[in-house]
Amino acid sequence: MADGVANGPSTATVLTMITATASQNLNFGQIFGGTPKSMGYNKDDSSAIFTVTGQPSAGINLELILPEYLSLANGSARMPVIFSTTDAAIDTTTVTPSTVGAGNGWINRNPHSLPAAVIGSGGTTKLYLGGKVVPSVDQKAGSYSGDIVLSVSYTGS
Amino acid sequence: MVARTQKLIRISAFVALLTCMAIPRSAVAQDVAVGQAQAVVLTVVSVTSSASLNFGDVLQGVSTSIANNNASAAIFEISGETDAGIDLYLLLPQQMHLADNSDRMPIIFGSTDASIDTTGAGNPPGMAAGKGWQNVNPNSLPATVTIGSAGTDLYLGGTTVPSPNQKAGSYSADVVLTVSYNGQ
Numbered sequence: 001m002a003d004g005v006a007n008g009p010s011t012a013t014v015l016t017m018i019t020a021t022a023s024q025n026l027n028f029g030q031i032f033g034g035t036p037k038s039m040g041y042n043k044d045d046s047s048a049i050f051t052v053t054g055q056p057s058a059g060i061n062l063e064l065i066l067p068e069y070l071s072l073a074n075g076s077a078r079m080p081v082i083f084s085t086t087d088a089a090i091d092t093t094t095v096t097p098s099t100v101g102a103g104n105g106w107i108n109r110n111p112h113s114l115p116a117a118v119i120g121s122g123g124t125t126k127l128y129l130g131g132k133v134v135p136s137v138d139q140k141a142g143s144y145s146g147d148i149v150l151s152v153s154y155t156g157s
Numbered sequence: 158m159v160a161r162t163q164k165l166i167r168i169s170a171f172v173a174l175l176t177c178m179a180i181p182r183s184a185v186a187q188d189v190a191v192g193q194a195q196a197v198v199l200t201v202v203s204v205t206s207s208a209s210l211n212f213g214d215v216l217q218g219v220s221t222s223i224a225n226n227n228a229s230a231a232i233f234e235i236s237g238e239t240d241a242g243i244d245l246y247l248l249l250p251q252q253m254h255l256a257d258n259s260d261r262m263p264i265i266f267g268s269t270d271a272s273i274d275t276t277g278a279g280n281p282p283g284m285a286a287g288k289g290w291q292n293v294n295p296n297s298l299p300a301t302v303t304i305g306s307a308g309t310d311l312y313l314g315g316t317t318v319p320s321p322n323q324k325a326g327s328y329s330a331d332v333v334l335t336v337s338y339n340g341q
Contacts, residue, residue, distance in 0.1 A: 015186070022192030030197050030238075032338035037196070048192050070194055081194055133196050141200045141238075145193045153187035 016123070018054035020152045026131055034137035041089045041130035047097045048129035050150045054119045059155035062090070062114040062127060067146030070133065077140035082132045085110040089128040092120035097128045116155060202237035202304070204336045207279065210313055218321035225272045225292065225314035230281040233311040233334045237304045242341030245273070245298040245311065250330035253317065260324035265316045271295035277308030284312060301341070 026048035031037045041047045052060065069078040088111035089097070093104045100107060106115050111129055119125050127150060210231035215221045223229050235243065252261040269292035272281070276288045284291060290299050295313055302309065311334060 018186050018188050020188040020190035022190045025192050026194040028194070028196035030199055030241075032199055032241075032340060033201050035338065035340065048194070050190050050192060052188075054186075067194060070196055079196065079198065131194060133194075135196075135198055138201065139198045141198050143195070143197050145195045148192045148194055150190045150192070151187060152189075 015055040015058060015154065016053075018052065018058075018060065018119075018152055018154055020150050021051045021053075022048070022148075022150070023051045023126075024049040026129055026148065028131075028133050031133060031135055033135050033139040033141075036132060036134045038132040039130045041087055041128040042097045042100065043130070044096050044098045048127075048131075048148060049097065050127040050129070052119065052125045052127065052150075052152050053123055054152075054154070056119055056121050056123045058119045059157035060117050060119060060125070061153050061155055062117055063151045064088075064111050064114065064127075064129070065147075065149040065151070066111060066131075067148065070144035070146040072140065072142045072144055077142070077144075079136070079139055079144050080134045081146060082134060083111045083129070084132070085112075087111050087130045088114060090114065090117050091126045091128060092118060094120060094122065094124050094126050100128060199238035199241055199338065200236075202235065202241075202243060202336055202338055204236075204334055205234045206231070206332075206334070207234050208232035210315055210332065212315075212317050215317060215319050217319050217323045220316055220318045222316040223314045225270055225312040226281045226284050227314060228282055231311075231313040231332060232279055232281065233313070234277070234279060235304060235309045235311070235336050237336075237338070239304055239306045241304050242339045243302050243304060243309070244300065244337050244339045245302055246335045247271070247295045247298065247311075247313070248331075248333035248335070249295060250332065253328035253330040255324065255326045255328055260326070260328075262320070262323055262328050263318045264330065265318060266295045266313075267316065268294040268296075270314045271298065272312045273299065273302055274310040274312065275303060275305035277305050277310055279310050281312040300339075303341075
């Protein structure tokens with residue numbers, strides 16, 4: 001009637017901390033009043049690039065908070081910015097925006113609803129983002145900007 | 158009774174341990190990065206008619222021409238973003254009319270009746286080839302025009318051809334210049 005008691009070890013491995021960095025802004029360059037301008041996610045010098053690092057092959061969730069407008073620094077004018085359903089790509093092999101393909105991760109994805117992704121085997125995954133600005137005919141001249149926020153987290157898978 | 162209580166405590170502890178182990182490994186870490194979307198809107202392009210094409214007094218049956226480098230040539234002044242490429246399109250009349258529209262007089266624009274001055278001097282007689290495009294076709298203006306640092310001007314000449322019995326009076330017609338950025 002003796003009770004059997006066994007003590008087992010409790011173990012855990014803490015994964016490499018996940019980090020996200022805005023490596024390059026989405027740069028539409030010079031635009032003209034009344035002339036919309038699109039920028040694909042595949043422009044090496046103009047697409048937005050976010051770099052995510054962490055545990056190789058770990059599952060991650062990605063969420064973008066996208067602006068609806070770009071604004072002048074003094075807030076006196078704003079200009080619509082649109083992100084379509086194919087304006088994002090996720091690159092787990094860290095090639096470049098212009099060379100990323102389906103075999104490198106996920107291409108032509110909706111930035112408003114990104115797929116569950118993974119950290120690349122090298123410990124890095126990149127998100128490329130394009131978009132479109134729509135200036136009015138009498139759009140006030142000047143430099144416009146708006147924040148793009150990327151949140152990343154491990155999924156535990 | 159004491160042994161039964163200890164056993165219940167051990168079972169409860171074991172169940173608690175199992176419960177802890179069953180909690181899914183949800184997000185265990187996260188990070189946020191803030192990038193930007195940026196764009197520079199260029200200065201609005203504008204165009205002004207600063208001088209009309211003025212043939213002055215003309216005689217019945219005698220054609221009168223005004224060259225694009227004549228002080229009486231039309232002047233259109235264009236301003237906007239320096240060095241930005243622009244498209245220019247002239248809508249030219251075929252006749253001038255009396256104000257009461259009781260008579261009209263032909264007006265002709267030849268293939269060398271326009272010049273484009275990227276120095277923005279606003280001075281047709283001072284126009285030279287090195288200042289832009291000289292003696293070009295107003296019906297098909299060059300496609301590679303840019304806005305100079307002091308603006309760009311278009312000078313326009315033409316020829317009016319009054320008939321021998323042209324009715325006396327002041328004739329006029331609109332010359333319309335449309336300018337737009339072309340993204341170059």
